Amino acid sequence: MTETRPDFSQPLAPAGLVALVGRPNVGKSTLLNRLIGEKLSITSRKAQTTRHRIMGVRTDEDAQYVFVDTPGFQTKHSSALNRTMNRGVTQALQEVDVICFVIEAGRFGDPDRKVLALLPEDRPVILVLNKIDELKDKAAMLPFVAKLAALRDWAAVVPVSAEKGTQTDALLSEIKKALPEQGFLYDPDTLTDRSERFIASEYIREKLFRLLGDELPYAATVEIEKFETEGELRRIFAAIVVDRESHKPMIIGRNGETLKRIASEARQDMTRMFGGTVYLELWVKVKSGWADDERLLRTLGYE
Numbered sequence: 001m002t003e004t005r006p007d008f009s010q011p012l013a014p015a016g017l018v019a020l021v022g023r024p025n026v027g028k029s030t031l032l033n034r035l036i037g038e039k040l041s042i043t044s045r046k047a048q049t050t051r052h053r054i055m056g057v058r059t060d061e062d063a064q065y066v067f068v069d070t071p072g073f074q075t076k077h078s079s080a081l082n083r084t085m086n087r088g089v090t091q092a093l094q095e096v097d098v099i100c101f102v103i104e105a106g107r108f109g110d111p112d113r114k115v116l117a118l119l120p121e122d123r124p125v126i127l128v129l130n131k132i133d134e135l136k137d138k139a140a141m142l143p144f145v146a147k148l149a150a151l152r153d154w155a156a157v158v159p160v161s162a163e164k165g166t167q168t169d170a171l172l173s174e175i176k177k178a179l180p181e182q183g184f185l186y187d188p189d190t191l192t193d194r195s196e197r198f199i200a201s202e203y204i205r206e207k208l209f210r211l212l213g214d215e216l217p218y219a220a221t222v223e224i225e226k227f228e229t230e231g232e233l234r235r236i237f238a239a240i241v242v243d244r245e246s247h248k249p250m251i252i253g254r255n256g257e258t259l260k261r262i263a264s265e266a267r268q269d270m271t272r273m274f275g276g277t278v279y280l281e282l283w284v285k286v287k288s289g290w291a292d293d294e295r296l297l298r299t300l301g302y303e
């Protein structure tokens with residue numbers, strides 16, 4: 001009879017959960033992608049594109065980082081979808097070992113202050129000043145950092161550029177110092193606990209944010225209706241779900257061009273991530289009021 005035993009051969013090493021928190025649009029998703037080196041979390045120019053907690057795992061020889069990308073902190077609108085997102089922030093913070101509080105270098109306003117107020121006192125928090133590549137006056141950073149230093153007892157303060165990859169190694173080393181010494185939490189080959197199905201829907205949703213106007217992406221979501229794997233081939237059947245009949249032609253575009261572009265770009269991302277060949281069939285369907293129906297949210301995987 002064979003028995004499965006836990007593997008104790010892995011020596012103790014810094015390992016644990018790391019949350020990236022901050023107001024929308026500070027660059028949390030870009031930073032996560034940079035830190036794990038894979039395109040897992042979606043990024044876009046518009047605020048509030050992360051509706052889910054996404055976990056990415058980085059395993060180095062001497063440490064394991066399990067990243068949690070929390071939804072943007074939303075105060076403006078109060079539909080059921082946004083309530084779900086705010087709950088996500090609070091929940092994520094209660095489960096982590098280290099928190100990276102991300103702000104834009106040189107900018108600290110009310111939305112940042114509100115997120116800071118959510119951070120638990122008893123956890124190491126690293127202050128990450130992102131987008132330093134955009135800073136014109138570097139000397140002005142000194143008084144800015146001095147002011148922030150007084151706000152709480154930070155585990156470290158690290159300026160970075162998530163986009164350019166500047167100083168992200170320094171950030172990793174500060175996170176490592178703050179992580180508890182324990183065995184690895186995940187198999188070193190693990191990149192994410194999210195299914196390929198979920199990743200596929202996130203890639204499509206990202207294209208909506210990149211290729212459509214300002215309002216439309218917020219009124220749309222993505223449902224994967226079928227996901228078949230056959231050797232190296234994946235057949236994915238997905239629907240873009242919109243609120244109103246009038247949104248449909250906007251997503252399809254003239255001669256179907258917009259929809260074709262969304263599908264083609266999403267398929268390229270999937271091929272890069274999954275390997276093999278990806279066949280993607282994408283269409284648009286109408287489900288009115290989807291964002292305000294909590295029950296429907298659950299069936300779409302938001303809770």
Ligand SMILES: Nc1nc2c(ncn2[C@@H]2O[C@H](COP(=O)(O)OP(=O)(O)OP(=O)(O)O)[C@@H](O)[C@H]2O)c(=O)[nH]1
Pocket residue numbers: 022023024025026027028029030031042043044045046047048049050071072073130131132133134160161162163164
């Ligand atoms: N110049 C510059 N831009 C950046 C940097 N990091 C992120 N950005 C840009 O900032 C915008 C927002 O980035 P995201 O990573 O989507 O931000 P987020 O905080 O995850 O946003 P939400 O999902 O809304 O919470 C995008 O246009 C990024 O390209 C950086 O280091 N420098």
